[in-house]
Amino acid sequence: MLFDTTLRKELGRSFGATLIVIMTIVITMFLIRTLGQAAGGSVAAQDVALLLGYLALDNLPAMLSLSLFIAIVTTMTRMYRDSEMVIWFASGVGLFRFVRPVLGLAAPLLLIVAVLALFVWPWGNRQIAELKDRYERRSDVARVAPGQFQTSADGKRVFFVERDTGEGQSARNVFVLERKAEGESLTAARSGRIEMQGDQRVVVLENGQRSELDTKNGDRRLAQFDVYRVAVGESGGSGLDNLPAKARSTWELLTQPTPRHRGELTWRIGLALGGVNLVLLGIGLAAGNPRRGGSWNLLFALLAFVVYYNVLNLSQTWVSASRLDVPSSLLLVHGGTLLLALGLLYWRDRAAAIGYAPWRRKPRKAQAS
Secondary structure (H helix, E strand, O other), X not given: OHHHHHHHHHHHHHHHHHHHHHHHHHHHHHHHHHHHHHHOOOOOHHHHHHHHHHHHHHOHHHHHHHHHHHHHHHHHHHHHHOOHHHHHHHOOOOHHHHHHHHHHHHHHHHHHHHHHHHHHHHHHHHHHHHHHHHHHOOOHHHHOOEOOEEEOOOOOEEEEEEEEOOOOOEEEEEEEEEEOOOEEEEEEEEEEEEEEEOOEEXXXXXXXXXXXXXXXXXXXXXXXXXXXXXXXXXXXXXXXXXXXXXXXXXXXXXXXXXXXXXXXXXXXXXXXXXXXXHHHHHHHHOOOOOOOOOOHHXXXXXXXXXXXXXXXXXXXXXXXXXXXXXXXXXXHHHHHHHHHXXXXXXXXXXHHHHHOOHHHOOOOOOOOO
């Protein structure tokens, strides 16, 4: 039908433009944050692009839902403003008639959102956790970067290297601060290099001095050396043994129903159900008076989106704290939102039917002369 085809084409164009804008803003924000983490030593500089891709993939369900929601609101608001809705209402096409073509366009996107939320979201979070864990478990020597103070994996040593040879095996002007239970020591050397002694990695310092301070009695010792060796080993066990709930697969959440796992499962299912409710809310919130300008509809729609997703996060917290179970939380949040969206649609459709069908209005009583 011409009505369905025209509406879907306009919604498709608006959705594509909105998605590009939102992705540009979100990726830029993630890029700034990731670069800050790389500068602070939380992630490896060479993993910034990969980490940024995982972050964008993890947040793609929310971006798709928001883009679809804004596209529906802006498209139908434009139809109200240009009096196209007046023509459709006067022709007998009610507001509920818009639900079928809009859902027809949104169905593939909602399916993608569900797949991303249930399967891609945990995979992406696990990859991020593995990247950070691998970076944290690198050797003490690998942590050293020219011109930066770096802490060892166990937090007992602080390294500073003024410059290296570019190969990462030798450096000049090396400083090592080591803290122990009985005191601390500061070692400075003109040069240093890495050697392997069996399975042990050793930093060999040359032409320097070592200062030791006994914190118990305050004694200080100063010694000069031609060659000094410092053993630097690998860090302990992997942090992947205690993965957060968001990095675990959906099947694992189902088979291990701990409170945190149930809360994460509520969030993932809520992302899929929230897309359907946002489609219906978008149709109802787009109604407006063509004689009144402004973008209040879009502002109310964005406010509704923020409130809805905050309530979704709140429901995850309730389930994680064992205040609600998963079915009750889904029924309360998403069932209540569905009833609200249908009620709004009915109210808008009823008002439009009465407004453009004068014979449905109740006749006024004649006033006595």
